[in-house]
Amino acid sequence: MDAEQLINAITPEAYERLLFAVETGKWPEGTLLSEQQRGTCMQAVMLYQSKHNAEAQHMTVAQGGEISFKSKAELKKQFLQGQDDIVRVNPNQE
Numbered sequence: 153m154d155a156e157q158l159i160n161a162i163t164p165e166a167y168e169r170l171l172f173a174v175e176t177g178k179w180p181e182g183t184l185l186s187e188q189q190r191g192t193c194m195q196a197v198m199l200y201q202s203k204h205n206a207e208a209q210h211m212t213v214a215q216g217g218e219i220s221f222k223s224k225a226e227l228k229k230q231f232l233q234g235q236d237d238i239v240r241v242n243p244n245q246e
Contacts, residue, residue, distance in 0.1 A: 167197065
C-alpha cells in the first residue's frame with residue numbers, strides 16, 4: 153500500500169484512535185503500543201494531517217505536509233476568538 157492509499161483508507165474515527173495511541177502510548181482500550189507500533193502510528197497520523205489538517209495547531213503537520221508552529225501570541229489570539237463558544241457556569245448561582 154502506498155502513502156496515498158493509506159491516507160485515503162484512514163477514516164476520521166481511525167485517525168482519532170491513531171492520534172490517541174501516539175499521544176498516550178496505548179490504544180483507547182488500554183493495550184500498550186510497542187515502540188515500532190507507535191512510530192508507525194505517528195507516520196500515519198502525519199500523513200493524514202498532511203492531507204486533511206486545514207487548521208493546524210501549534211507544532212502539527214498542516215495540509216500540504218508543512219510543519220506548523222504557532223507562537224504563544226497566535227495561540228492566545230485564536231483562543232480568545234473562540235471564547236464566545238465557551239459556556240461559563242457559576243456553581244454558587246441558583
